Amino acid sequence: MKKHLILLAGLVLLPSLALAEEAPITEVAYILNSFSFLISGVLVMWMAAGFSMLEAGMVRSKNVATICLKNISLYSIAGILYYLIGYNLMYANVDGGFIGSLGLWGADDAAALGGDYSGEYATGSDWFFQMVFVATAASVVSGTIAERIKLWPFLGFVVVLTAVIYPIQGAWSWGGGWLDEMGFADYAGSTIVHSVGGWAALAGAMILGARTGKYGKDGRITPLPGSNMPLATLGTFILWMGWFGFNGGSVLALGSADAVIEMSNVYLNTNLAAAGGLVAAIIMLQLIYKKVDLSMALNGALAGLVSITAEPSTPSPGMAVIIGAIGGILVILAIPLLDKLKIDDVVGAISVHLVCGIWGTLAVPLTNSDASFVVQFIGIIAVGAFVLIASALVWLALKYSVGIRVSKEVEMNGCDMSELGMEAYPDFRGGSSAGSSGGSY
Numbered sequence: 469m470k471k472h473l474i475l476l477a478g479l480v481l482l483p484s485l486a487l488a489e490e491a492p493i494t495e496v497a498y499i500l501n502s503f504s505f506l507i508s509g510v511l512v513m514w515m516a517a518g519f520s521m522l523e524a525g526m527v528r529s530k531n532v533a534t535i536c537l538k539n540i541s542l543y544s545i546a547g548i549l550y551y552l553i554g555y556n557l558m559y560a561n562v563d564g565g566f567i568g569s570l571g572l573w574g575a576d577d578a579a580a581l582g583g584d585y586s587g588e589y590a591t592g593s594d595w596f597f598q599m600v601f602v603a604t605a606a607s608v609v610s611g612t613i614a615e616r617i618k619l620w621p622f623l624g625f626v627v628v629l630t631a632v633i634y635p636i637q638g639a640w641s642w643g644g645g646w647l648d649e650m651g652f653a654d655y656a657g658s659t660i661v662h663s664v665g666g667w668a669a670l671a672g673a674m675i676l677g678a679r680t681g682k683y684g685k686d687g688r689i690t691p692l693p694g695s696n697m698p699l700a701t702l703g704t705f706i707l708w709m710g711w712f713g714f715n716g717g718s719v720l721a722l723g724s725a726d727a728v729i730e731m732s733n734v735y736l737n738t739n740l741a742a743a744g745g746l747v748a749a750i751i752m753l754q755l756i757y758k759k760v761d762l763s764m765a766l767n768g769a770l771a772g773l774v775s776i777t778a779e780p781s782t783p784s785p786g787m788a789v790i791i792g793a794i795g796g797i798l799v800i801l802a803i804p805l806l807d808k809l810k811i812d813d814v815v816g817a818i819s820v821h822l823v824c825g826i827w828g829t830l831a832v833p834l835t836n837s838d839a840s841f842v843v844q845f846i847g848i849i850a851v852g853a854f855v856l857i858a859s860a861l862v863w864l865a866l867k868y869s870v871g872i873r874v875s876k877e878v879e880m881n882g883c884d885m886s887e888l889g890m891e892a893y894p895d896f897r898g899g900s901s902a903g904s905s906g907g908s909y
Contacts, residue, residue, distance in 0.1 A: 497723025498585040504731075505593035508717025511710045512600040516543045518706030519607040523614060524892070525700025526763065526815040530882020531615045532695055532892035538610045538619065542626045546603035549631035554602060555595055558635035562643040567636055588721070597717055601661050602634050604714070608665025611815035613672045615692075616679050616879050619887050621872040628862045629668055637664060637851045652847035653839040656718035658778030658828035659848055664855050666822025670811070671859035676872055678812035680879055689807050692814075695893075697762050704766040708742055711773045715780045734780040738773065741780070741792030745772020748796035756800070764800060767816045771795035774821055775828040782835040791831050795824040826852075 493501075520539035524532045551573050560569040575591045606626050613622070638660055640647040654660050681690055694700060715738045721727035749768020753760045772792025776783070783791060802819035813819065829848055833839040866872050878886040885891060 493585040493588050493723065495585055497721075498580060498587075498589060500722040501589040501720075502593040504717060504719070504722035505589055505597040508713035509593070509597040509600050511713025512597070512604065512717070513543075513710075515600075515604060515707050515710030515714065516540070516607060518703045518708075518710055519604075519611065520703070521706060522700050522703030522766070523611040523815055525696040525698070525703060526611065526694040527614050528692060528882070529695035529893050529896070530884055530891070532884065533888050533890055534619065534883040535610065535614050536892070537888065538614075538622060539607060541623055542606045542610060542630075543603045545623060545626050546606050546630040547599050549627055550599045550602050550635075551595075553631040554635040555598060557632070558598070558638040558643045562639045562645045564649045565645055566640065567645075568639050568643055588723075601657060601714075602630050602638075605634050605661050605665040605668070606630055608662065608817050608821045609669045609672060612669035612813045612817045613676050614814040615883065616873055617672070617676060618870075618872055618874055619883075621866045621870055624866055624870075625668075625672070625859075625862055629859070633668070633855055633858050633862075634664055637854055640850070641847065647843075647847050647850065650843050650846065651838070651840060652843050653779065653832050653836060654829060654847070655779045655781060655832075656715045656777045658774060658825040659851050662774045662777065662821040663825035663829070663848070663851065666818050666820075666825055667852050667855040668859040669813070670818050670822060671856055672863050673811050673813055673818065675860065675863045675867060678810055679814075680876055682812050683807075683810045694763065700763065700766060704769055707770060708739075708773065711738055711742070711777075715777055719781070730781050736785060737780045737783055737788035738776055740785055740788040741772040741776035741795070742769045743772070744789035744792030745769050745775065745796035745799075748772075748793035749800050752797055752800040764803060764816070767799050767803070767820050768796035770820045771799035771824040774824040775831065778825075778828040779832040779836050779839070784835075787835055791828065791834075794831075795827055798823050798827055 516539060520536055523535045523539065527535050553570065555573040556571045557568045560571070562568045573595055575595070577587075577591055579585075579587055580590065606629055609625070609629070610622070635643075639645045641652050641654060641660055642648070679692060682692060683689060712735050716731050716734050719727055719731045719734060722731065746765060746769040749771070750760045750765050753764055772795045775791050775795030776788055780788070799816065799819045802823045803813075803816050806813055806818060811818070826848055829844050830841065832844055833841050863872065874883060874886065882891075
């Protein structure tokens, strides 16, 4: 009799348990999810200030105003183009394919206004969060090719990058395209955001050429010191702070205890990876060069951040430190390698965002059993080939139409006076003696 009562109770409770598992999204969960997108998006937007200050500190004083203008301009252009074309190209009707649909993005919150919260978050909050990511990819490019690129051709490239190149490759994975169908995993964008910026920067640096005087015919490398290393350090701290929104917001929810716990782990691992990257970088610098270069140490912290971005939720804290530390070691090895290849990267962005973006994406299966090394490798190659070729075609089209490089005279005098007619530091004329922009070794 007792067994029959237990069975009867189970049959009675079964429908209610099923309903509990499929419980609709509450208004509170909807609000919290939307808030997470918005506040995380604000933190990622703040990274634009970080990039601007980092690059302003790394370039010479005669180019500081120009790099600041480029950073605030590219952020603005990214927002407009992602609204006009980019978002729908990345997310609308991809359906396992290669590309979305053309058309203006438009908010659709009618269901939520009617009391149906199954959409889980306000559509505008999602658009804002996605938009600041594309601006980050564009920011990577500006620092690499600083001090010798013309203003308007650079902004022209940003238009194509943010409207077409970034959204198409993003559709392959985050948009539910063919890479997503294969199981490619990139939690917050080591490849989708950072490597994309790195590939675009690499194509630009190779086509544009090095700064005058950087590389001698005898193979000698001449450091070209940046203008303000305290400013570069502040920029790095701002980026570090903004990265909590970058990775933490990629949980894509805040309306449950599970989401809050996951976000907490992401924050913790993001911070530890950055710390691991910096500590590993300064140890490597001391061992190899017998001194610690501040600019390269800063890049060590950023390398750790990029490395953990592909999967910040599954590593243990100790593993997060290791992933970040390997990124810090890689960036110290990559910066002088690029110099040997005579690829002039003013701020070390290719080494940080491309090299460590690749490493972070390959490291995902180390802690995430659902990911595959083979699929991760396919995703890296596919995105890299597409972005490198597409970017090179755009750079070449600009080079042979309007030209992309300033004249030698403009380069020597600085882009600030030639292109803007102003100086960033009018009361302090002359050269700067702050640390090296790409690392002195």
